[in-house]
Amino acid sequence: MLFEGLGFGLSAGEAVALTGPNGSGKTSLLRAIAGLVRPAAGRVRFAGPAGDLEPETARSSGLHLVGHLDGLKTSRTAWEELSFQARWTGGSDASARQALETMQIARLADLEVRMLSAGQRRRLALARLVASPRPLWLLDEPLAPLDSTQRARFGELMSAHLKTGGLVLAAVHDPLPIPARAVELQP
Amino acid sequence: MSAWVLLRRELALAWGRGGGPLLACAFYAGMTTLLPLASGPSPARLAVVAAGSAWAALALSSLLPLERLFERDFEDGALDLLVLGALPLELVCAVKCFAQWLATGAPLAILAPVVSSALGAPLSLAPLTFVCALIGGLGFAFTGGLGASLALGSRRGGLLVAVIVLPLFAPPVIFGGGAVAALAGGLGWTSGLMFLAAYSLAAVALAPFAMAAACRNALS
Amino acid sequence: MITALANPQRFLAFSRWAAPLFGAAAAMLLAAGLWLAFAAPPDYQQGDTVRILFVHVPAAELSLFAYVCLAGASFFGLVFRHALADAAARAAAPLGAGFTALALITGSFWGKPMWGAWWVWDPRLTSELILLLFYLGYMALQAAIEDEAKADRACAILALAGAVNVPIVHFSVTWWNSLHQGESVFTSKGPLIAGVYLWPWGLMTFGYIFLFASLWLVRTRAEIWRRRARSLALKAAG
Numbered sequence: 001m002l003f004e005g006l007g008f009g010l011s012a013g014e015a016v017a018l019t020g021p022n023g024s025g026k027t028s029l030l031r032a033i034a035g036l037v038r039p040a041a042g043r044v045r046f047a048g049p050a051g052d053l054e055p056e057t058a059r060s061s062g063l064h065l066v067g068h069l070d071g072l073k074t075s076r077t078a079w080e081e082l083s084f085q086a087r088w089t090g091g092s093d094a095s096a097r098q099a100l101e102t103m104q105i106a107r108l109a110d111l112e113v114r115m116l117s118a119g120q121r122r123r124l125a126l127a128r129l130v131a132s133p134r135p136l137w138l139l140d141e142p143l144a145p146l147d148s149t150q151r152a153r154f155g156e157l158m159s160a161h162l163k164t165g166g167l168v169l170a171a172v173h174d175p176l177p178i179p180a181r182a183v184e185l186q187p
Numbered sequence: 188m189s190a191w192v193l194l195r196r197e198l199a200l201a202w203g204r205g206g207g208p209l210l211a212c213a214f215y216a217g218m219t220t221l222l223p224l225a226s227g228p229s230p231a232r233l234a235v236v237a238a239g240s241a242w243a244a245l246a247l248s249s250l251l252p253l254e255r256l257f258e259r260d261f262e263d264g265a266l267d268l269l270v271l272g273a274l275p276l277e278l279v280c281a282v283k284c285f286a287q288w289l290a291t292g293a294p295l296a297i298l299a300p301v302v303s304s305a306l307g308a309p310l311s312l313a314p315l316t317f318v319c320a321l322i323g324g325l326g327f328a329f330t331g332g333l334g335a336s337l338a339l340g341s342r343r344g345g346l347l348v349a350v351i352v353l354p355l356f357a358p359p360v361i362f363g364g365g366a367v368a369a370l371a372g373g374l375g376w377t378s379g380l381m382f383l384a385a386y387s388l389a390a391v392a393l394a395p396f397a398m399a400a401a402c403r404n405a406l407s
Numbered sequence: 408m409i410t411a412l413a414n415p416q417r418f419l420a421f422s423r424w425a426a427p428l429f430g431a432a433a434a435m436l437l438a439a440g441l442w443l444a445f446a447a448p449p450d451y452q453q454g455d456t457v458r459i460l461f462v463h464v465p466a467a468e469l470s471l472f473a474y475v476c477l478a479g480a481s482f483f484g485l486v487f488r489h490a491l492a493d494a495a496a497r498a499a500a501p502l503g504a505g506f507t508a509l510a511l512i513t514g515s516f517w518g519k520p521m522w523g524a525w526w527v528w529d530p531r532l533t534s535e536l537i538l539l540l541f542y543l544g545y546m547a548l549q550a551a552i553e554d555e556a557k558a559d560r561a562c563a564i565l566a567l568a569g570a571v572n573v574p575i576v577h578f579s580v581t582w583w584n585s586l587h588q589g590e591s592v593f594t595s596k597g598p599l600i601a602g603v604y605l606w607p608w609g610l611m612t613f614g615y616i617f618l619f620a621s622l623w624l625v626r627t628r629a630e631i632w633r634r635r636a637r638s639l640a641l642k643a644a645g
Contacts, residue, residue, distance in 0.1 A: 036267060036406045060273055069264030075203050087192045088272045333568060337561045341551035351544040351565060354537050355572055358579040365583045374586065382582065386575065393571070397564050400485075404560040 003029070006042075008183050012135070015158065015168040017176050020185035026171035027068065029185070030138045033169070035059045061090060063136035070125040074114040078105065081113060082127050091132030099131035102157070118145035130157065137161065139170040143177075151177050189274045190282050197286030200259075207252055208294040215248040215295055219302045234307035238316060238367045241303035245295055245320055246356050249327040252291050253352070254345040256283055256335045257402065266406060280398035281391070284332040292324030308371070315370050319363040319383060326387035329394040330355040336398040339405035359386050415491050415631060422624040429621035433614050440610030447607055456520045457604070463513035465612040466506050467535055469619055471573075473503030474538065476623070477545075478570040481563035491627075493559035494634065496566065497549060498626035502619060504542035510535050533580045534573075541569050555634070 003025045010016055018026045031037040033044050035055060046058035053062070072081050079100070086096035100106040103123045108116060116124065122145045129137055137158075143151045155177025158168055162178070170176060201207040222240050223233055260266040269279050299320035300313035308316070334352035341347060366379025412418045444461040477499040484492035514532050515525050526532070545562055552558035 031267075031406075034267075034271060036270060036403075038407060059271060063271070065267055065271055067264050067267055069262075071264040071268050073200065073259075073263065073265065076199070080199075084192060084196050085268060088189060088268065090273065337548060337565055338551065340554075340557065341548070343547075343551045347547055347551050350540075350547050354541040354544060354569065354576065357537050358572070358575045361579040361583045365586055369586055378582070379586075382579070394568075397568050401561060401564050404557055404564070407557070 003185055004041075006185070010136075010167050010169060012165040012167060013162050015162055015170070015176065015178055015180035017180040017182050018169065018171040018185060019173070019182055024185040026185055027140050030065065030067075030140050030169065030171055034063060034065045034138055036065075058136075062134055063138055064089065064129050064132070064134050065138045065140075066125055066129065066142060067140045070121045072113045072121060072125060075112060077110050077112055078116065078124050079109040082124060082131065085128040086131035089128060089132040089134065091128070096127075096131045099127040102130050103127045104153070119147065119150060122146060123150065126154065129161075133164075135166050137166065137168045137170075139168065141172060142170055143172065143174070189272060190278060193269075193274065193279065193282045194286055197283055198290055201252070201286060201290035208291050211248050211251050211291045212294050212298050214251055215244060215298055215302065218244045218248065219306060222306065230307050234309075237306035237308035238303050238312050238371060239364050241299055241306060241308070241316065242319070242323075242364045242367065243360065244302070245299050245324070246327060246360050247349075248295055249292060249324060249331060250345070250349050250352065252287060253331040253335045253348050254338075256287055256332055257339050257405075258335070258344070261339050261405060266402065270402070270406065276399040276402060277395040280332060280336065280402065281329075281395040284328045284391075284394070284398075287332065288325050288328040292328050293321065296320035296324050312367055312371055315367055315376060315380070319366055319380065322380070322384050322387050323359045323363040326359045326383070326390045327356065329387070329390040330359075333394045333397050333401070336401035336405070339402065359383055362386060413489060413491060418491060419628060419631065422628050426621050426624040426628070429617045429624065433617035433621055436610050436614030436617060440607050440614050443607035443610060447603055454520075456517055459513055459517040461604075461607050461611050463510055463517055464608065465615045466510040466513060467531060468612060469615045470503055470507040470510050470535065470538060472616065473499055473506055473619060473623075474541075474570070474573065476619075477503055478566050481566035484559060485563040485567070490634070491631070493563070494630040495623070495627045496563060497559070498630045499623055500542055500545050500549070500562075502622055502626065504539060504546065506615070506619070507535055507539040507542060511539060528584075530577070530580045530584045533584075534577045537576050537580075538573065541572075545569070555637075 006029070008016070018029065020026055028037055032039050035044075044055065046053040046055060046062065048058075071085075079096075082096045082100065083093055086092065086099065091099075097106075100109055103126065105120060105123050105127070108120055108124075113121060113124070122142070126142060143154065146154065158176070158178050162168060168178075168180070170180070219241060222236075222244075226232065257266065260269060270276055272279070274282075296317055300316040303316050304310055304313055331348070331352050333355065334348040337351060338344070338347045362379050362383040366376045366383060369379055370376040412421060440461065444458050447458070449455045449457060477496055480492045480496035480499060483489050484496055511532065514535065518527055518529075518532070519525055545565055548565055549558050549562050552561055
């Protein structure tokens with residue numbers, strides 16, 4: 001068992017930073033919210049404007065999960081990967097192109113993923129957040145390979161997302177570049 | 188719409204670097220070369236087992252690409268994304284297996300009558316061999332996908348998938364081989380073909396549910 | 408009764424007296440069955456070799472019975488997420504494999520004088536062989552996945568897929584055999600229908616059932632204890 005007795009809520013426009021030592025269950029909590037892991041007890045509730053949402057619907061169209069791993073196929077080009085991820089999550093080629101610009105990796109579009117650095121791959125993985133708008137962002141150590149300028153830039157993107165009523169839940173070791181409530185997981 | 192996007196991606200990945208179908212076909216051809224090497228090139232002896240051997244070798248060759256069907260998405264985290272899309276996971280698994288059939292099963296099916304004739308089977312068997320290989324290949328792809336999804340996360344990979352999947356491959360191998368053998372012996376071959384088709388359709392209908400359950404289990 | 412046994416404590420209490428009792432019953436039934444098997448008159452067609460059938464046929468039946476138990480336990484484990492059911496499924500697999508192997512070996516011994524070969528691809532033996540392959544695959548999958556909970560679920564899914572597959576395999580093998588009409592098909596159960604053979608066959612079958620039940624209870628108990636020990640060790644490790 002990783003943790004018990006955990007309860008908190010997240011509302012539109014709010015950001016929460018999950019903190020805690022390694023192995024405290026931050027990743028598992030994110031995956032439980034995304035529905036990939038089933039908790040032994042407890043519930044995840046998605047409340048919409050007209051009442052509670054079906055978890056299935058909320059998960060398949062209302063959230064993004066960007067985990068430790070980038071989820072990118074090394075043999076494909078950056079553009080091919082982002083195009084697929086965008087269209088898979090409800091975006092389009094046009095929005096994917098826009099996302100490349102926003103994440104400042106447009107010049108890498110035709111390079112194979114294997115040729116990108118860790119920071120570039122991370123920005124590519126995060127690009128789908130921008131390419132397909134979904135309210136809840138579940139982020140697992142999103143900033144780890146990014147340098148300070150890129151972190152600040154991503155902070156701006158997170159702020160913009162929150163302003164439009166989005167929600168951000170990020171598991172981090174370092175503080176987020178935006179104001180966020182902290183929830184600590186004790187092992 | 189999403190299904191089409193996924194299908195195109197799966198096909199692109201299958202045909203991409205390393206040439207998936209070429210590899211499977213090369214393996215198939217290589218394996219059937221071993222038969223005359225092992226049992227002597229006497230045409231009379233080979234001809235008797237030609238069609239059957241070609242069919243059995245086809246089943247084994249279909250096992251090759253299975254290991255990577257789910258494993259590569261599982262390893263790099265892409266499976267998480269596939270689960271969180273608009274398409275139900277069952278359909279995702281079905282599309283993957285379908286792409287597997289198109290990318291590997293169909294080329295193998297085209298090669299099957301060639302291999303069978305090369306081993307000495309009469310040319311009259313070629314059309315039925317092709318049809319059985321095509322339809323049976325669909326069954327192999329879906330039941331193989333079931334084995335691949337069950338073995339996710341274990342580190343035994345290909346051999347484990349093969350051991351799990353062999354009992355599931357037995358009926359289509361029996362039906363397809365039986366149909367071709369019946370034709371060779373002048374007996375009724377339609378029943379074998381029908382049972383083979385029934386098996387493949389049942390696999391297409393049922394396996395995705397088990398595959399999705401297995402994927403969810405592996406991700407949890 | 409199954410729901411009553413679903414509680415692990417009650418199951419452990421039950422199996423404590425039930426396992427030795429079933430074992431004793433098995434011993435008596437098997438002893439009686441074997442004695443009658445040797446005392447029975449030789450078959451007019453097969454002679455003394457018919458006696459091997461008294462070991463072979465019930466073993467084959469039990470291999471399928473064990474499979475049904477495995478599939479049933481897997482179903483409960485999968486649908487109700489019941490750890491005891493998972494333990495029972497795990498415990499049943501080697502027993503099923505053992506009965507299948509016994510059926511195959513004794514079938515081979517029976518076949519040698521009958522067909523002159525140590526192995527023939529008759530429907531029953533071929534189905535048994537594929538069933539053995541299934542058991543081996545099940546045990547291989549169980550051993551290959553490190554996380555026990557995941558291994559349990561994966562094996563349960565495999566067991567249920569196999570449950571759908573078993574009748575299909577049996578049908579396909581029978582169909583295949585019927586294609587080759589020129590060869591004689593010995594339904595290896597045929598001679599047992601004669602009245603004088605029913606008693607030894609029945610006793611052996613029930614003896615095997617009690618043997619399976621006893622061993623299954625013992626193995627499930629061992630499985631439960633093993634899991635408890637493991638979770639205690641995990642807790643101690645922090």
